[in-house]
Amino acid sequence: MKLALWRDRLLQQEDLNFLLTNRIPRLTLTRLVGWYSRIESPLLTRFSIAVWRLFTDLDLSEARQQRFRSLQDCFIRELKPGARPLAAEADAILSPCDAIVGACGAVEHQGQVFQAKGFPYTVGELFGDAARAAPYRGGQFVTLRLTSSMYHRFHAPADLSLEHVTHIAGDTWNVNPIALKRVERLFCRNERAAIHARLPDGRPIALVAVAAILVASLRLHCLNLLLHVDYPGPHELPAQGEARRGEELGWFQQGSTIIVFLPPGFELAVQTGQRLRMGEVLARP
Structure with a gap:
């Protein structure tokens, strides 16, 4: 709980948030994270997901699979059948x-x-x-x-x-x-x-x-x-x-x-x- 409060307070600091997520080499970092996310290693993937959970409300309970080959595999996870029912209004x-x-x-x-x-x-x-x-x-x-x-x-x-x-x-x-x-x-x-x-x-x-x-x-x-x-x-x-x-x-x-x-x-x-x-x-x- 204390960790979650610390995380939320940190991320709500607008100036710091903007600095950390924008005043950096954005394209280079994007390519680097793309490469990292494709590494197929069960141990590295479990570690990465654990770190990810420290900063987000990640919930994998609806995921079709619970073991992931890579971080990217977790990002693009499918859900269990029926997890997202469609609204009944046919014309909506x-x-x-x-x-x-x-x-x-x-x-x-x-x-x-x-x-x-x-x-x-x-x-x-x-x-x-x-x-x-x-x-x-x-x-x-x-x-x-x-x-x-x-x-x-x-x-x-x-x-x-x-x-x-x-x-x-x-x-x-x-x-x-x-x-x-x-x-x-x-x-x-x-x-x-x-x-x-x-x-x-x-x-x-x-x-x-x-x-x-x-x-x-x-x-x-x-x-x-x-x-x-x-x-x-x-x-x-x-x-x-x-x-x-x-x-x-x-x-x-x-x-x-x-x-x-x-x-x-x-x-x-x-x-x-x-x-x-x-x-x-x-x-x-």
């Missing part, structure tokens, strides 16, 4: 992942949204294409932040027809609330992948997966491809295919952020600070 948009809701609300008609109070960015810049951002003006957005201890796989929030993925190379700033209040246009600076799809009625939906420090690898099943900080391209990737509601789309190789964009006609069912599980209702028509 579901949360694609376990997450904490960050900024959310309307996409302004100029295409502007917010990462935090007073820190706007445009959807066009985030997508890397103003034309693909246009259908979301007047719609809704939700920022879903995955902490490092959460389940890191993400799923289709509805029945989807996948169309295109745009990978945009970038930095690996931390995406925690402290950094979001200090670094302007942070999501537009970081490496990210914009997944474009259509709902059964033909309306568009987009999920933008944003990487962060130590987290710059994204696996997308529709591409059979691992996107990462050293990925050479191409960066415009057709992604034809269908995904059923709740079907796994891919995973982060640690925690990060998914920003969901919906066209006009949906009402959000969540609020800032709310903790969600994959399969719970995110928005309703």
Whole structure:
């Protein structure tokens, strides 16, 4: 208990937190942690998970397996069958992942949204294409932040027809609330992948997966491809295919952020600070 209190007080010191997680060689450290996490050693993995638990609320009780070959194997763990039941509302948009809701609300008609109070960015810049951002003006957005201890796989929030993925190379700033209040246009600076799809009625939906420090690898099943900080391209990737509601789309190789964009006609069912599980209702028509 005393250790947990010490940990929480340390991590809540905003200046120290920002210094430790951003004023360092972010890309170099991300590559180093990626290499370390792939080392297959049961002893090293058990030690790493024990240290990880000192700084997070890591809970592996829902994991399909309890023994892991590497730290990465633990990061991308699958859950036991039935651990994430889907909401019964057939026409609802579901949360694609376990997450904490960050900024959310309307996409302004100029295409502007917010990462935090007073820190706007445009959807066009985030997508890397103003034309693909246009259908979301007047719609809704939700920022879903995955902490490092959460389940890191993400799923289709509805029945989807996948169309295109745009990978945009970038930095690996931390995406925690402290950094979001200090670094302007942070999501537009970081490496990210914009997944474009259509709902059964033909309306568009987009999920933008944003990487962060130590987290710059994204696996997308529709591409059979691992996107990462050293990925050479191409960066415009057709992604034809269908995904059923709740079907796994891919995973982060640690925690990060998914920003969901919906066209006009949906009402959000969540609020800032709310903790969600994959399969719970995110928005309703």
